[in-house]
Amino acid sequence: MSSEWPLWEVFIRxxxxxxHKHVGSLHAPDAGMAIKNARDVYTRRNEGISIxxxxxxxxxxxxxGDRAALFEPSNDKVYRHPTFFPMPDEVKHI
Amino acid sequence: MYAQxxxxxxxxxQAAADMTAEEREFQARIDADIxxxxxxxxxxAYRRTLIRQIQQHAHSExxxxxxxxxxxxxxxxxxxxxxxxxxxQDEAGHGLYLYCAAETLGxxxxxxxxxxxxxxxxxxxxxxxxxxxxxxxxxxxxxVDGAAIMNQIPLCRCSFGPYARxxxxxxxxxxxxxxxxxxxxxxxCRGTAAQKxxxxxxxxxxxxxxxxxxxxxxxxxxxxxxxxxxxxxLLSNDELRQRFVDQTAPQADFLGLRxxxxxxxxxxxxxxxxxxxxxxxxxxxxxxxHGPCNxxxxxxxxxxxxxxxxxxxxxxAHEAKRAARDAREAA
Numbered sequence: 001m002s003s004e005w006p007l008w009e010v011f012i013r014x015x016x017x018x019x020h021k022h023v024g025s026l027h028a029p030d031a032g033m034a035i036k037n038a039r040d041v042y043t044r045r046n047e048g049i050s051i052x053x054x055x056x057x058x059x060x061x062x063x064x065g066d067r068a069a070l071f072e073p074s075n076d077k078v079y080r081h082p083t084f085f086p087m088p089d090e091v092k093h094i
Numbered sequence: 095m096y097a098q099x100x101x102x103x104x105x106x107x108q109a110a111a112d113m114t115a116e117e118r119e120f121q122a123r124i125d126a127d128i129x130x131x132x133x134x135x136x137x138x139a140y141r142r143t144l145i146r147q148i149q150q151h152a153h154s155e156x157x158x159x160x161x162x163x164x165x166x167x168x169x170x171x172x173x174x175x176x177x178x179x180x181x182x183q184d185e186a187g188h189g190l191y192l193y194c195a196a197e198t199l200g201x202x203x204x205x206x207x208x209x210x211x212x213x214x215x216x217x218x219x220x221x222x223x224x225x226x227x228x229x230x231x232x233x234x235x236x237x238v239d240g241a242a243i244m245n246q247i248p249l250c251r252c253s254f255g256p257y258a259r260x261x262x263x264x265x266x267x268x269x270x271x272x273x274x275x276x277x278x279x280x281x282x283c284r285g286t287a288a289q290k291x292x293x294x295x296x297x298x299x300x301x302x303x304x305x306x307x308x309x310x311x312x313x314x315x316x317x318x319x320x321x322x323x324x325x326x327x328l329l330s331n332d333e334l335r336q337r338f339v340d341q342t343a344p345q346a347d348f349l350g351l352r353x354x355x356x357x358x359x360x361x362x363x364x365x366x367x368x369x370x371x372x373x374x375x376x377x378x379x380x381x382x383x384h385g386p387c388n389x390x391x392x393x394x395x396x397x398x399x400x401x402x403x404x405x406x407x408x409x410x411a412h413e414a415k416r417a418a419r420d421a422r423e424a425a
Contacts, residue, residue: 003410004204007197024260025194027203029409030416041190044183045267064134 007056008034010041012048020052028053096218096242097150098309098381100327102143102317124325129255132198140324143317145201146215147326148257152192153210153217157391159185161225162234170228174278178231181271188264195256211396219377220307222385229282229289229296235275237297237304237342243268244338245308248328257326276345283349290350297346298354305369306377308335339367 005027011020023042028034034053043051062070078084087094110118117137123130130136159182166182169175193203209215220238225231246268249261282293309331312318321327329337339358346353357370379385 004202005406005410024191024263025197026190029406030413033409040183041187044180044187061133064131 005029008038008053009056009059010034010038011052011054012038012042013050013052014048020050023047025056096154096245096307097147098216098218098307100143100147100150100317100321102320103139104316104320106316107319107323121323124253124323127325129258130253131255139320140326141199143321143324144254144257144326145196145199147321148192148196148199149201149206149209150216150218152189152196152206153215154221155185155189155192157210157217157221157395158238159189160391160394161221161223161387162231164225165228165231168228169231177274181235181274184267184271188267191260191263192257195254195260198256207399211392211399213383213392216381218307219380219385220303222380222387222391223300223303224387226299227292227296229279229292230300232275232278232282232293233296233300235271235273236279236345237275237300238307239268239271239275240342241304241307241334241338243272244334244341249326251325251328253325279349279351283351293349294351297351301354302372302376303380305335305339305372306374306380308332308338310374310377336366339369343367 006029007025008028008031009025010023012023013020026034026037026041028037031053035051038051038053042048074080108117110121113121116135120130120136120140130140162178162182162185166175166178169178193206196206197203206215210217225234243265246261246265250258250265252258252261279293282289312331318327318330322330343353343358343360355370357368359368361368380388383389
């Protein structure tokens, strides 16, 4: 028999209140084993205080071909950045 | 290195004029240091070469556990046992990071393992040498992991995102491996005459195989030149080997050990150490499967995989049963 264990994506939250971050993937037969394996593979040196795992097959991602349509519209909206508005030197605390 | 003699399947380095529009755009992204991600378009040869390279690298980490695992029960103290176990566990982790990176290119884990066991996919020549004494464990950490770091640090900047990210993780952990090896050597060299002789004996046996790890000179290799253009090989074999010798020779001096090479000498004009000729016949024999431990390593790996089959099947069956029960209860 050669049915591979499914692939899981692993997300780890480090200390200091940061969001969970993708760190890699692994194979496991079920979610419980995926978390146990993730502990051994991705947190051997205190890298995290919380683990999420999700079946890779369940993740939907944007496609590289849609990059322009999705992200270029924000390029011409520089006024969304505070540095767009020059402030006189005399004005403080703004 | 951990991936030696990686072929690109190409006869010559591709010139811009011979590229399709897609290939030119791809090369432009690499030239601009933009990372290539798994879903991006990439030339077939780039994909296949990377699969071969990352796979070899992963196999090396996994097979590399064998010569060291051999000493876990015989390490001279409880602390040394615990340290060696942690080190070997790291190697398993490194293998897993790398297999995952290779899988993003569309090759399955089972396929890679089958290729290793069938002898179709290689692993580093260095792991086909035996670990005869405790000093060999020190020497492996000091020299073999030292050489690995030399190779892997530039790979943190390689063009393929998942490979580069795996290398960042590996490099963070590898430094512990090298230091624990040097610490074993230091302890032996500060010990009795017999202990120091063990250290010297291990260095005598591991020095040349360590230099061979970097692979033959690739100054004229088409594959290396193409891999360099793709930024999946950042420095030449000779450059890496020279760096390794330059870094290691003073460390051997500090230990009071003699590197087994009469031609090894500091060259003031070059600003580098000169060193003697490597026996490439030995390297080629080991690569072809005729090293001291090739057959034993593959026998051990294959046996572990086959002996574990029932566990993998049982876990799958258990999960299928649980899913079926959940479905029944939900209905």
